[in-house]
Amino acid sequence: MIQCASLSGRTGEDNEKKGFMELNAIYVIVAREFKKFIREKSRLFSAIARPLLWLFIVGAGISRLVPRDTGVPYTQFIFPGIIGMTILFSSIFSSISIIWDKEFGFMKEILVAPVSRLSIVVGKALSGTLVSTMQAVIILALFPFLGFKLSMIQIIAVVFICASVSFCISAFGIVLATFYDSYESFSVIMNFIIMPMFFLSGAMYPVKLLPDILKVVAKLNPLTYGIDALKHVLFPRGLGSMGPDFSLVTDAAVILFTSFIFVFVAGKAFERKQ
Amino acid sequence: MPIIQVENLVKRFGNITAVNDISFDVEEGTIFGFLGPNGAGKTTTINILCTLLSPTSGRTLIAGHDCMKEPSRVRTAIGIVFQDTTLDKDLTAYENLVFHAYLYAVPKAEMKERVNDVLKFVDLYDRKDDLVKKFSGGMKRRLEVARGLIHRPRVLFLDEPTLGLDPQSRTNLWEFITGLPRKHKVTIFMTTHYMEEAEVCDRIAIIDNGKIIAIDSPEELKKTVGGDVVSITTTDNESARYEIEHTFRMNVAEKENALYMTCSRGDTCIPELIRTLGERVLSVRIQRPTLNDVFLKLTGKTIREEEASGNDSVRESIRAHRRRQ
Numbered sequence: 001m002i003q004c005a006s007l008s009g010r011t012g013e014d015n016e017k018k019g020f021m022e023l024n025a026i027y028v029i030v031a032r033e034f035k036k037f038i039r040e041k042s043r044l045f046s047a048i049a050r051p052l053l054w055l056f057i058v059g060a061g062i063s064r065l066v067p068r069d070t071g072v073p074y075t076q077f078i079f080p081g082i083i084g085m086t087i088l089f090s091s092i093f094s095s096i097s098i099i100w101d102k103e104f105g106f107m108k109e110i111l112v113a114p115v116s117r118l119s120i121v122v123g124k125a126l127s128g129t130l131v132s133t134m135q136a137v138i139i140l141a142l143f144p145f146l147g148f149k150l151s152m153i154q155i156i157a158v159v160f161i162c163a164s165v166s167f168c169i170s171a172f173g174i175v176l177a178t179f180y181d182s183y184e185s186f187s188v189i190m191n192f193i194i195m196p197m198f199f200l201s202g203a204m205y206p207v208k209l210l211p212d213i214l215k216v217v218a219k220l221n222p223l224t225y226g227i228d229a230l231k232h233v234l235f236p237r238g239l240g241s242m243g244p245d246f247s248l249v250t251d252a253a254v255i256l257f258t259s260f261i262f263v264f265v266a267g268k269a270f271e272r273k274q
Numbered sequence: 275m276p277i278i279q280v281e282n283l284v285k286r287f288g289n290i291t292a293v294n295d296i297s298f299d300v301e302e303g304t305i306f307g308f309l310g311p312n313g314a315g316k317t318t319t320i321n322i323l324c325t326l327l328s329p330t331s332g333r334t335l336i337a338g339h340d341c342m343k344e345p346s347r348v349r350t351a352i353g354i355v356f357q358d359t360t361l362d363k364d365l366t367a368y369e370n371l372v373f374h375a376y377l378y379a380v381p382k383a384e385m386k387e388r389v390n391d392v393l394k395f396v397d398l399y400d401r402k403d404d405l406v407k408k409f410s411g412g413m414k415r416r417l418e419v420a421r422g423l424i425h426r427p428r429v430l431f432l433d434e435p436t437l438g439l440d441p442q443s444r445t446n447l448w449e450f451i452t453g454l455p456r457k458h459k460v461t462i463f464m465t466t467h468y469m470e471e472a473e474v475c476d477r478i479a480i481i482d483n484g485k486i487i488a489i490d491s492p493e494e495l496k497k498t499v500g501g502d503v504v505s506i507t508t509t510d511n512e513s514a515r516y517e518i519e520h521t522f523r524m525n526v527a528e529k530e531n532a533l534y535m536t537c538s539r540g541d542t543c544i545p546e547l548i549r550t551l552g553e554r555v556l557s558v559r560i561q562r563p564t565l566n567d568v569f570l571k572l573t574g575k576t577i578r579e580e581e582a583s584g585n586d587s588v589r590e591s592i593r594a595h596r597r598r599q
Contacts, residue, residue: 017379020379021379024376024377024379025376025377027376028372028373028376028377031376032362032365032369032373035365035369036362036364036365039364040364104359104360104363105356105358105359105360105361106360106361106362107360108326108354108356108360109360109361109373109374109377109421110377111326112324112325112326112349112352112354113349113374113377113378114345114346114347114349114350114377114378114379115346115377116346272325272326272327272328272345273326273327273328
């Protein structure tokens with residue numbers, strides 16, 4: 001009887017069933033991450049504490065150095081950058097949990113399952129998207145305290161951008177995770193990838209004020225475009241020299257395009273080992 | 275048609291040959307054992323069969339599907355318990371199993387029932403809402419076997435299933451595993467380097483340095499050793515020895531006050547010995563050949579010696595090779 005069941009499952013494996021299997025897999029990968037995220041209160045706490053420190057301590061300090069005639073207070077200027085930072089950290093952390101999964105074996109459970117490697121990557125990227133967007137929304141909720149007056153449309157637009165950027169950075173994190181096999185590499189990723197990505201993203205200072213060589217690096221950083229898009233929405237009247245560096249269309253195109261590239265590369269990397 | 279077919283399988287990591295041209299079949303509903311020292315190529319073969327690793331050359335079919343060409347069908351047909359645990363320790367037992375059920379597209383209507391069934395089957399139903407990190411090694415292994423059965427695979431791979439378990443959990447696990455083919459209509463493919471554990475198999479392939487050096491039932495393999503070892507102690511070893519050598523024409527060795535000889539059939543040899551020696555016999559012991567003796571005879575070394583030698587370094591260099599990729 002048991003064999004009959006498994007046999008009929010196999011013969012009836014048409015496209016519809018296949019699609020259903022892939023959606024099931026994506027759903028359960030996201031559900032697992034979400035469940036673990038809810039359970040680890042300390043993770044949420046530190047994820048929220050970091051941007052608050054930057055916003056109210058670093059931001060408050062630096063604001064004294066910045067000339068006051070730039071149109072907005074410095075703490076307002078860095079707000080999109082701090083939202084971007086929240087997304088950057090939580091997306092990469094979520095994705096490089098794959099390294100944990102590899103180290104503790106759970107990745108094998110996923111890899112021997114009859115689901116396409118692309119679904120695994122998309123599932124993981126959406127996991128990062130979900131937890132990052134949630135955290136970004138918590139930070140976004142601080143806007144009244146910083147003197148912003150946002151319309152409902154602006155808020156929806158910010159959440160939408162946050163989700164897109166989270167997906168992109170999570171997919172990038174998965175690509176990173178495929179290169180590393182042990183958690184020892186974590187500090188390397190932290191110091192040589194996450195921190196430079198943050199500093200060269202236009203979060204703390206406009207990209208156009210950077211020295212030429214750093215400007216090039218910032219332009220290769222997908223987060224730059226995400227933060228730039230947030231600036232477009234949060235400062236609709238512009239900020240002059242402190243304002244966005246690219247057009248909103250450029251931002252959207254770069255985020256969309258790089259997301260595809262990262263998902264594709266990660267999907268390839270998850271194929272069978274040689 | 276055999277459920278597993280392996281033809282001329284070769285796997286090289288750089289210049290190390292981990293699996294060196296092996297071929298074998300496994301019949302449905304049987305327990306098949308891969309026996310050999312650490313680093314013999316057992317895990318590499320399993321990784322190829324369960325579609326995690328691509329072979330250098332050769333062909334592998336499971337339930338008629340090519341592991342390279344139809345990985346998705348092969349994956350549906352198999353369940354695997356890896357050497358190292360692959361459970362999510364931060365989820366409960368129940369959640370781990372539900373995760374698996376979703377991955378294998380178990381119909382929603384049946385999901386809960388199937389998960390609960392396998393939990394009862396491995397005696398963990400009472401602990402289903404506990405986090406896996408609170409489980410002992412034996413419980414984790416049982417949970418993994420349960421998980422491997424949820425999607426009703428036709429083949430269940432067990433890679434060193436008792437590694438790191440205490441003797442009691444090992445015995446329990448074996449009782450449980452040997453009942454699987456009957457209860458769940460599943461073929462078992464297992465690897466082990468514990469000789470005594472391989473006894474439960476219907477067929478055993480002995481593998482050493484990436485090659486299969488013998489493949490047969492445990493009984494037949496043990497017959498190749500050439501009989502049972504019989505040892506006796508007597509009141510007068512010297513005269514007894516003389517008599518045995520002349521009456522039975524057997525080679526007798528004396529060790530620690532006991533006489534040792536190899537009989538083709540120990541059960542018929544002992545009564546004759548006692549009849550001949552009469553009241554001089556103090557004690558008799560018969561020792562059936564073990565798979566260890568088989569391995570010793572085939573390779574000239576015991577599995578334990580093998581473990582102590584350079585095999586760890588083979589593993590290390592395979593790992594290093596993978597890292598470089």
